[in-house]
Each structure stands twice: as C-alpha cells, then as structure tokens.
Amino acid sequence: MGISERKEREKQEMRDLILVESTRMFIEEGYEKTSIRNIADRIEYSPATIYLYYKDKDAILYDIHEQGFEKLSEKLSGMAKIQNPYERLLQMGHLYLQFAFENPEYYDLMFIMRAPMKKLNEEKEWSCGFDNYYFLQDVVKECINAGYLKPIDSELASFSIWSFMHGMVSLAIRERFKMYSEEQVKQLMHDSVRMIVGMMAK
Amino acid sequence: MGISERKEREKQEMRDLILVESTRMFIEEGYEKTSIRNIADRIEYSPATIYLYYKDKDAILYDIHEQGFEKLSEKLSGMAKIQNPYERLLQMGHLYLQFAFENPEYYDLMFIMRAPMKKLNEEKEWSCGFDNYYFLQDVVKECINAGYLKPIDSELASFSIWSFMHGMVSLAIRERFKMYSEEQVKQLMHDSVRMIVGMMAK
Amino acid sequence: MGISERKEREKQEMRDLILVESTRMFIEEGYEKTSIRNIADRIEYSPATIYLYYKDKDAILYDIHEQGFEKLSEKLSGMAKIQNPYERLLQMGHLYLQFAFENPEYYDLMFIMRAPMKKLNEEKEWSCGFDNYYFLQDVVKECINAGYLKPIDSELASFSIWSFMHGMVSLAIRERFKMYSEEQVKQLMHDSVRMIVGMMAK
Amino acid sequence: MGISERKEREKQEMRDLILVESTRMFIEEGYEKTSIRNIADRIEYSPATIYLYYKDKDAILYDIHEQGFEKLSEKLSGMAKIQNPYERLLQMGHLYLQFAFENPEYYDLMFIMRAPMKKLNEEKEWSCGFDNYYFLQDVVKECINAGYLKPIDSELASFSIWSFMHGMVSLAIRERFKMYSEEQVKQLMHDSVRMIVGMMAK
C-alpha cells in the first residue's frame, strides 16, 4: 500500500487516458484520422510516450475493442437475475440498443470495423464477443423450453435476432437511415424489436 | 452538333474508363489498395490526368458507389414483372443476398463504409439508395393489402426486413460470424430469411 | 532526337545527382548518417522525390556499389593490352591500390561494408566483383604457365594475392595503421606488394 | 579500507555485469541489435541505470573492444613459451585465424568496424592493438635473426603478414568469398598461410 501501488495506478490511468482519447478520436475523426501522432497531440504527450503503454497501434485498438466487450458484458450480466426468460430476452434487446446508442464508437469498433489484423486475427481472437452470443442462445433456448417462444431452432433464432438487432444499429450508426429523422429511427427500432420478438412468441 | 458534342462524348468515355478500372481495382484489391496512383497505372495514364476528369479521389468513390446502387436497382427492377407480391418479396430477399455476396466490396461501400467525403456528404446525398428502400416498401404494402402478410405497419415491416437482411450480410462481410464456418453461415442466412418472412406471413 | 531523349537524359542526370551526392555523403558522414532525408536535404529536393528515381534506400546503395565495380573494371580492362603477364599482374596490383586510394568510399562499399541485404543478396548478387577476381586468376595462370611465377596452384595464389591486397587497403581505410604515418603506410604498401609478388616470382 | 572500497568494488562489479551482458548480446545478436534498451532488459536494470556506469553507448563499445584485444593478447601470450620462433610465428597465424572465426563479432569490432566514437577516437586510442602488432614484429625479427626467414626488413614483413591475414579474415567475415563454399574458404585460408609463410622462409 504505497509507492508501487500508486505507480501501478498511475500507469493504469495513463493507459486509460490514451484509451479514452483514442476512442474519442475514433468517433469524432474516424478511423483513418486516428494516428499515433494525433493521439499523442491530443493527450499532449510525445508519440514515443504512447509506445511506453502500448506496443503498437493495433494494441490500442484491441484494448478499446476489448473494453467495449467488457462494457457490454457488464450490462448484460445484470440480466441473469431476471427470472422470466422471455422478460430477460426482451430486456437484453433493450440493453443492446441502449449500449449501441450510448457507445456508438465502441459498437462500431466491436461489430462494424474491419479488424486491423496483422496477426491479431490469428493470435488473439478479435471477435471476443462469442460469450455474448452464447449468452443470447441460452436465453433463447430457455424461452423455447419454457414455451414462451415457438418451437424453432434456438441457434437459428439467435442468429436471426442478433442479425436483426445489428442491422438496425449498424444502419443507424453508419447513417443509412437518412430517410428518417433521428426520432423516427429510434421509434422504429423499438417498435421493430417488439414486433419481431412478438412474432416469435407463441 | 459536331466538335463540342464529340468532345463531350470523349470526355464521358474517359470518365467511364477511369470508373471502370477504379471499380475493378476496388473490387479486386479492396478500398485500401485503391489509390490514385494505382488507378493511373492501370489505365496507363498519369495520375495528373485523372484530375482532369475527377475533382478528387472522393469523387471517384462517389461514382463507384452510385454505380453500385444502379447495379442493385437493375437486379431488383427485374422483379417488377413477378405478379405475386409475396413471391416478389421472397425473390428480392434472395437477390439482395446474392448481390451482397457477389459484390461484397460494393455492398461494403454502399451500406457499411462511412462516407469518405469531405463535404460531398452534404452537397450530394451519399445514401442514394432510397429508391430501393421505397421499392421494398411498395412490395410489402402490396403483400399486406393482398393478404399475404399480417396486417402490420408496412413501414415498420420494411424497416425490420431491411435491417434484418443488412444485419446478416454486414456481420458476414465484416467477419463477425467466426463461430460458424462459411458453409454454416450461408445455410443459416437462407433458413433465417425463410423463417422471418414466414413469421410475417399470415 | 528531341523531347523524349532530353527527358531521358534529364532523368539520368537526376539519378546521377542522387548517386553522386549519396556517395559523397557516405564518405563524409558514413553509412549511418546517410539517410534518405539527408540525401534529400543535400540535393535540395524532397525525400519523396528520391523515390521517383530509386525504389528504396537499398537501391541507391546497390547502384553506388555497382558503379564502383564498373569503375574498377574499366581501370583494370586497360590492362588487357599489356602483353607480358607478369608486367600485367604487377600493374594490376598497382591499379588496385590506386583505385582504393582514389575512391576509398567506393572501395569501402564494395569490399568492406556489410551488404544491406533485404533480399538483394538473393536476387541480384551483391558481390558483383566476381569478374575482377576471375580476371586476376587468368593473369596468375598465364604468369605461371609462362614461367614468371613459381608453379603454384593458381587459385590459391589468386586467393592469397587478393587477400593480401585487400588486407592492406582495408586496414588503411578503416584506420588500423595508426602506428604509422600516412606516408609510411603508402611506402610500406608499395614495398610490400613488390616483396610479396617478388617472392612468388621464379 | 571499508565503505569507500566496498563501494568502489561494487561499482566495478556493476560495470562488469553490464560489460559481460553487452558483450554477450553483441556477440550473439550483432552490433545492430545491441541497444541500450536491450542491454538494460537483459541485465534487468533500467536503461537509465546504465548511464550511471557508462557515459554513453560508445563507452560500452569501447570497453568491449578493449576486452577483445585482451582476449586476443591472452591467446597470443601463451605463444611466448614456444622456443622456436618460426614455430611460434606459424602458431600465431593459426591462433589469429582461430580467434577470428571463434569471435567474428569481436574481430569485426576490433579490426573492421569504423570507430563508432565521437571524440573518444581522439582522446583514447581506438586501435589499442598495437601491442599485438609489436609482438608480431618481435617474432618476425627473431625468425630473421635466427635464419628461419629470409633477411627481409622485419617491419615490412610484419606489415605484409598482418595485412595478408586480415585480408583473408575480413573478406570472409564480410562475405566477399561467395564464389567459394565455406569449406573451400577455410581450406584456402590454411593453405594460403602455409604458402605465404613458406615463401618467406629461407
């Protein structure tokens, strides 16, 4: 409880600073404009300093990306306590949308951006969001078993639900819903979730 | 009706040449590799020449993008002749997937990529695919009116269908279905379309 | 005869300019300090310009290096006209020393420096001086056959002679003869050549 | 006889540690890879610490270099006990080659590399191998006086012998004998030594 811990904390804070600002930069300026140099400028450190905390540019991206999944997992983990699986499923859909709109930059990186794969792709798994997907499958399975949903293939159902949710979110994030106002989009999204899940219900 | 027209025609031909080759490059090598220099090399003109026909790189991209929508429109326009609207709807879903998998780079540019425009974004409309969307709405409306689909809100239904289709395609293109093999993904996608549309059917 | 030729000539002149100044820089500042940027500064062009004439840094090095061998070959080629092979051999030794002292920077690059081998080593041959070596072997052979030298193995003799010559030159160039004055070194080198070749003579 | 001495001793031990590991790195990884950072990593101290014991990178290199000469001296000093000077001379040649091939990086640093010093070059003497040279001269002198070698100038003979030996070694180390296999080179080198020294013998 002292120096080493303070140092550790400071180190983490610096990593966070880099992370936060890189992420912000992603959102505001886009991937292309987010260079080590720009990040360095932004945090008012030299480019070389960044390399003290991150091996290379990809490592930053990877961390942001991972953080995103942690954030999402946290959000969804709260769902476990909801007894009724159908209720849980609906709530999850809700939270997914909420997460996407509260953290569009994260969402983008997690589910839309092309992985900046040098070897990241092979070594570590870029799409580390498998857990969430399996979590979804479990809920769907429970719903089916408990008779809340029609007796469809649970894998197929999960696949469809995720695709559908992601479709809405990603079209919104990448601004392909220009034929609607933002308000309308939000409304449509919620109605749409209700409708789709409703149709799956028994 | 002579010189100036010929000039105009020649100018258009050159634009086409650039467009065709940029597109080809874009399709074959991807966005990253498509540089003015590479295009110039390919058409065997100098980079400077390209600037006589296109204001900048974005202008070319914009044209490719537009071309993509034309391609898709063409594909879908063939659908008009299918009398039965439900049949037409299913077929459209089919074609949409087909288009996406035959032209992933186009699809990416059209529906996933962030508009790489500086201000073109504001001047011209990037998402020029409204027509297709309205085309979808019409079909859905017809289906409902003819009693093929449940009496749901046609706008909401179209919104949902497109989102769903796009979700599958974009997750596939940006490689977020790594938990499945390519084979499995294709199978799931087709089954999923059948299921979702089936659920909407009366 | 006209534009295209002038252009070609100008292009060659530019390559030469780069070559000459890079070479000069090698000599004066050493390999380490010779960067694309520094060369650019020196010729008062931008770094990017250099890449219009040379693929990369290695390509420049390779050219300098090649030029060196051409220079040496030219020098030695004049020797062919000397009828007496022993005379020719002595003269060649003379010229070798002369070349080394008139062009220490070339000599260094050709025979001392580590090849900056990315793949150069494998594709093109870095040590393109084989010809000169074979040329030496031929002379030695002739000398032996004509009875000017003892009946030793010609390959072994050539190997020894080259090694010996190179030893003197490289120790001088890399300043390992500090126990002598420059004057003394030159004197010793000439005496040494005479002595060694003398000992080989019948 | 107490604290200050212990401190002095500890300081020396640390210098040794640095030296030993830098040398090892230098030998194993080569000059290019030997950076202050890498050395620091290896001795598990921080880069900054190294600067407490060595003024800069050059100072370390200088010490390695000196160590090389000590190593060589040791090797050669064993020769003093050989009574017969001609025998001693031959044996020295042998050992020189052996040293070069067992420690090519040392050899390179000692006899080939450009002094990487800023002003150390002028202050301290880089080529601290004079002793070895004088040692050679003495042997040669003895050989001549004892009638083993022809009555040539001993200085000239030493100069020639060293040049010759170094020529072979340095061409080999810097890979200019690509026209031969490694095997052939070794064979040629030994034959060559025998031949050259043989020719000097009475």
Added chain:
DNA sequence: CATGAATGAGAGTTCATTCAT
C-alpha cells in the same frame, strides 16, 4: 543508488495533389 517516465530526433516510406510545360 536506481528508475519510471518522458522525449526529441530521426528513420524509411506512401499518398493525394499541384503545376509548369
């Protein structure tokens, strides 16, 4: 004594773009 943190300087390279000819 030791170091964590930081950096300035510099490396090679690529690209979209401009402009005189």
Added chain:
DNA sequence: GATGAATGAACTCTCATTCAT
C-alpha cells in the same frame, strides 16, 4: 489534353538520452 516532376504532409515506429523523484 496530357503529363512528368515534384512535394508537403502524413504515416508507424525506434533509439539514445535526460531528469525528477
């Protein structure tokens, strides 16, 4: 109309070195 030549501005990354603590 076409272009060869040129460039400024970027890029990622590495290194020897310094200094407050």
